[in-house]
Amino acid sequence: MGRLGTFRSTCRLGLLLALACGSEVVVMAQSTSSATCTVRIRPREAADYDLSTEVTIHGVVDGWEGRSLRIRLAAGVLWVDTGGWNTSNLFEAGTPLEVLAxxxxxxxxxxxxxxxxxxxxxxxxxxDAFGAPIQAGSL
Known part of the structure; x- marks a missing residue:
């Protein structure tokens, strides 16, 4: 029957309702063939990064340890994982930073x-904007 058959069935139903109720019925049918759907597939490497829990951290560099950057806040020291990036050569202790994490x-x-x-x-x-890691040597 397909879409044309569904449209005819809808029109017949509308006509029957109009005759039964004695009132005017407007029947509208819409094809969904032109509707678009966007699907965003995140890479597996981004699975541990949740965009819905992003926060902005304001503080100063306290130090480094491996893949982690220590940021001093008013409430204490916070550890931020920087992935494959070694930030020990990039920021001096005391450097003010703003981190999106x-x-x-x-x-x-x-x-x-x-x-x-x-x-x-x-x-x-x-x-990147979807949470997938960017390799340190790729820039």
Missing amino acids: SRSVVEGRQRFLAREIRHARGVLTIR
Whole structure:
């Protein structure tokens, strides 16, 4: 029967209702063949980054340890995972930063994954807009 058959059935139903009720019935049919649907597939590497939990952290560099940057806040020191980036050569202790990061809780502890680090000389992009890591050597 297809779409044409469905349209005819809808028109017949409308006509029957109009005759039964004695009132005017407007029947409208719309084809969905022109509707568009956008599907965004995130890479597997972005699975640990949740865009809905992004926060902005303002503080100064306290130090580094491996893949983590320690940021001093008024309330204490916060560890931010920088992925494959070694930031020890990029920022001196005391450098003010603004970090865009995803916050999660793993085994009862807060975890922050950096996406962007904004500083006086510019912006260091660690992950793309979908949360997928950008390799340190790719820039």
